[in-house]
Amino acid sequence: MSVTQQALSAGRAVGLRTRRRAWHGELIGAEIVWAIAFALPYVIMFFAFVIYPICYGIYLGDQPELYAELFTDPRYLTAVLNTILYVGIGVNVKMFLAFLLSGFFMRKRWWIKALLVVYILPWATPALPAYMSIHWFVNGQWGMLNNLLYYIFGIDGPVYLNDHWMGLACNIGAYIWKNMPFWTIILLAGRMAIPQELYEAAAVDGASGLRKFFHVTYPLMANLYLVCILLDTVFALGDFNATFFVSGGGPAMQTEVLATLGIRYAFTVALPRLGVATVMSALPVLIPLVYILMRKLRPSEGQL
Amino acid sequence: MSATTSGRQIGSPRFYRLQRWGVEALCLMLGAMLLFWTVAPIYNMWEIALDSHDDIFAGALWPAHPSLDSFRVVVTQDFWYLAHFWHQFGNSFIVGLSTTFLTLGIGSLASFTVGRMRLKNGWMLTNAALMTYVIPASFLAIPFYRIMQIYGLANHLSSVILALSTFATPYAIFIFSQYSKSIPMELDESARIDGANPFQIYWKIYLPLMAPALVAVGTYALLLAWNEYLYNFLMLSTPQSMTVAVALAQFLNSDESPWNFMMATAILYALPPIILYYGFRRYMAAGLTMGGVKG
Numbered sequence: 005m006s007v008t009q010q011a012l013s014a015g016r017a018v019g020l021r022t023r024r025r026a027w028h029g030e031l032i033g034a035e036i037v038w039a040i041a042f043a044l045p046y047v048i049m050f051f052a053f054v055i056y057p058i059c060y061g062i063y064l065g066d067q068p069e070l071y072a073e074l075f076t077d078p079r080y081l082t083a084v085l086n087t088i089l090y091v092g093i094g095v096n097v098k099m100f101l102a103f104l105l106s107g108f109f110m111r112k113r114w115w116i117k118a119l120l121v122v123y124i125l126p127w128a129t130p131a132l133p134a135y136m137s138i139h140w141f142v143n144g145q146w147g148m149l150n151n152l153l154y155y156i157f158g159i160d161g162p163v164y165l166n167d168h169w170m171g172l173a174c175n176i177g178a179y180i181w182k183n184m185p186f187w188t189i190i191l192l193a194g195r196m197a198i199p200q201e202l203y204e205a206a207a208v209d210g211a212s213g214l215r216k217f218f219h220v221t222y223p224l225m226a227n228l229y230l231v232c233i234l235l236d237t238v239f240a241l242g243d244f245n246a247t248f249f250v251s252g253g254g255p256a257m258q259t260e261v262l263a264t265l266g267i268r269y270a271f272t273v274a275l276p277r278l279g280v281a282t283v284m285s286a287l288p289v290l291i292p293l294v295y296i297l298m299r300k301l302r303p304s305e306g307q308l
Numbered sequence: 309m310s311a312t313t314s315g316r317q318i319g320s321p322r323f324y325r326l327q328r329w330g331v332e333a334l335c336l337m338l339g340a341m342l343l344f345w346t347v348a349p350i351y352n353m354w355e356i357a358l359d360s361h362d363d364i365f366a367g368a369l370w371p372a373h374p375s376l377d378s379f380r381v382v383v384t385q386d387f388w389y390l391a392h393f394w395h396q397f398g399n400s401f402i403v404g405l406s407t408t409f410l411t412l413g414i415g416s417l418a419s420f421t422v423g424r425m426r427l428k429n430g431w432m433l434t435n436a437a438l439m440t441y442v443i444p445a446s447f448l449a450i451p452f453y454r455i456m457q458i459y460g461l462a463n464h465l466s467s468v469i470l471a472l473s474t475f476a477t478p479y480a481i482f483i484f485s486q487y488s489k490s491i492p493m494e495l496d497e498s499a500r501i502d503g504a505n506p507f508q509i510y511w512k513i514y515l516p517l518m519a520p521a522l523v524a525v526g527t528y529a530l531l532l533a534w535n536e537y538l539y540n541f542l543m544l545s546t547p548q549s550m551t552v553a554v555a556l557a558q559f560l561n562s563d564e565s566p567w568n569f570m571m572a573t574a575i576l577y578a579l580p581p582i583i584l585y586y587g588f589r590r591y592m593a594a595g596l597t598m599g600g601v602k603g
Contacts, residue, residue: 038506039427046418046433046477052459053452053474054440061451108338119339121586123346128585131535132553133574136560137353140567148352151369181349235442242444244538252560263446267538270450283447294442301438301482 065280074281079257083265083282086172090179090247090261091240098180099187099233103225106191127185135249138178139165142250168258171251175259179246183239187232194228195221231300238293241286262286357571378572387569389558392547400551400577403468403540404533410473411529412522415480420510423485424496434485441478445471446538453542467543468551472536476529487521488514523591527584534581552577 074080109120126134141148144163153161164170198221206216244263247253253260253268260268262282270279357378358371380386385393418437422430452471461467491514499509515522540553547555556577559570 035425035506036427039421039425042417042421042425042506042510043427043430043433045414046437046481049414049470049474049477050436050440053455053470054436054443054448057448057451057455058443060455061448064451064454105342108335111335113335116335116339119343123342124585124589125346125350125582128531128582129350129578130531130553130581132537132556133353133571133578134349136556136570136574137349137356140356140571141349141352148348148355148369155369181345185346238442238444242446244446245535248537249557249560263444267446267449270453271542276450276454279450283450286447290444290447294439297442298435298438301441 061280061284064277065284067277067281070277070281071285073278074285079260080265080282082168082258083260083262084285086259087241087261087286089172090176090243091237094176094179095233095236095240097176098184099229099236101180102184102187103191103229105184105188106195109188109192110195124185124189126182127189129182131182131245132249134182135178135245138174138181139250139252142174165251166255168255171255171259175247175250175261178250179240179243182246183236187236190232191225191228194225198224231297234293234297234300238290238297241290353571353575356567357575359568361566361568378568379576381569382572382576387566389555390569390573392550393552393555393573395548396550396552396555397577399465399544399549400534400553401580403465403472403551404530404580406465406469407472407476407533408526408529410469411476411480412526414473415477415525416484416515416518416522417510418477419481419484419488420506420514422481423488424493424509424514425506434481437478437481439478440474441482445475445536449538449542452539456543462543463545463549465544465549468536468539471539471543472529472533476525476532479528480525483521483525484518487518491517520591523588527588527591530584531581534577 109116109123140146142150142164144150144161144166147164149164150161153159162170164174202220202224203216206220211219242263243261244267247259247261247264248267251259253264257265257268262285266279266283268279269282270276355369355371358374358376359368360371360373360375360377382390382393385391418433421427422433427433456462456467456471459467461470495513495517496509499513504512534553537553537557540551541557544550544554552573556570556573559565559567559573
């Protein structure tokens with residue numbers, strides 16, 4: 005307690021420059037050793053489990069023939085198309101809905117607050133149980149979805165997972181279901197950070213609801229929304245669980261995405277080089293994304 | 309003149325009341341749809357778990373003869389897929405908790421060096437962390453599998469723990485460096501003047517003040533470990549070393565899967581993270597607003 009008080013009074017007494025310099029650039033002797041020792045665990049981890057696997061992956065997938073083989077492989081081309089649809093639809097539809105819902109959850113009603121608590125549930129549920137349940141939920145013969153359709157409308161629903169496009173739609177739907185609450189919370193936090201005075205000032209100037217949105221909410225949320233989209237694009241690109249557990253890549257490997265196809269080639273077909281090449285073919289998209297995100301997420305640039 | 313009359317109509321109390329009711333009704337409808345969307349797959353899980361074995365394929369909307377028998381089978385390990393259930397549950401806990409503590413330890417030490425001690429070229433560490441944060445884990449799985457064999461860690465829990473910590477630590481560094489900006493530098497300095505060495509500052513000043521961020525990141529790391537399947541599946545293959553995630557997925561291998569047992573296992577597996585999440589929800593919100601998060 006006294007240390008804290010001393011520190012605060014000392015901080016006020018000395019000027020800003022000396023205060024900053026105390027740690028900055030003035031590490032002496034043993035302190036440099038300490039600093040390096042503190043950083044060492046992460047540095048070792050980074051080299052042993054990030055740099056080494058990346059280099060090893062590049063070494064495994066560096067033969068041009070592999071890519072020639074891939075580009076004539078119809079399963080690979082289907083997987084590329086699936087990945088584009090999965091990421092494009094999965095990310096954008098989800099983020100747009102999450103953005104709308106974050107506005108909905110701003111309303112101050114007790115039942116909306118209670119609904120928010122339930123609404124988080126998909127995100128808190130582990131991926132595996134959730135996707136297995138969805139797999140059974142959309143089962144054509146015994147699934148609950150088709151039963152509901154039968155009880156309510158008296159129609160027999162299709163066998164969703166036996167069709168390329170419907171299977172893909174189920175995967176995308178499952179991905180949206182699992183992750184939408186999380187992004188809603190992020191966007192909700194972003195909305196809550198907008199000072200209420202801005203809306204009051206806009207109201208005084210006679211702005212309607214729509215104008216408030218376009219002149220206050222939209223400009224202040226645009227950057228956050230963009231970062232969320234980029235971040236989730238990377239996550240969706242690498243998402244393995246939804247495809248693997250909802251459709252299992254079937255029927256006949258028609259709903260595979262790059263992440264699952266790479267694993268299947270490497271471990272089921274035992275062609276690790278082809279598997280690595282499958283995944284590496286996403287690098288031309290991934291590297292620019294990673295670069296932009298690294299610039300956007302740098303801590304000095306403030307909050308996400 | 310006409311403008312004022314129309315204005316009076318729009319502004320009449322009756323108009324506003326109707327509008328309010330309309331908005332309220334729309335909200336209620338949206339809320340009901342959202343509730344259905346959210347709860348349906350979770351309800352489905354319970355419905356199947358409560359079914360008796362003969363009723364799974366009947367396709368009922370609620371269990372015809374609800375019983376807790378599936379849960380009894382899981383808890384007493386009364387089915388051959390579940391013969392090592394509690395052992396595997398323990399493995400899941402070991403993996404989850406070790407990942408959490410390793411992430412917190414390595415992440416807080418690194419962020420202390422970069423953010424508080426301002427080690428020269430510390431920005432390189434931050435950038436390296438950011439790079440790891442945005443690389444999809446599933447893309448590294450194939451080389452990772454080989455490397456774990458080279459390190460001699462195949463089929464050992466520590467391989468999964470190290471892999472998951474690698475993917476959780478960048479987020480920890482990211483959040484910790486954001487959060488530590490709110491802790492006054494003067495605290496470190498006065499301790500330093502009083503003769504504390506950096507480790508004492510880290511242990512006695514930095515860590516206690518970082519408690520909310522530690523809880524948020526710890527919960528995140530545990531959820532990440534609990535969500536992970538791919539690395540568990542690739543690295544752990546014997547029944548003794550498996551985690552529940554791998555054991556659960558085994559149910560999908562056979563044709564006559566007892567889905568009720570599987571869903572009961574799934575529910576038991578899902579309970580710890582859900583309890584943890586709702587227990588630490590306040591801290592999570594604090595952590596989330598602090599910066600980006602990995603989904």
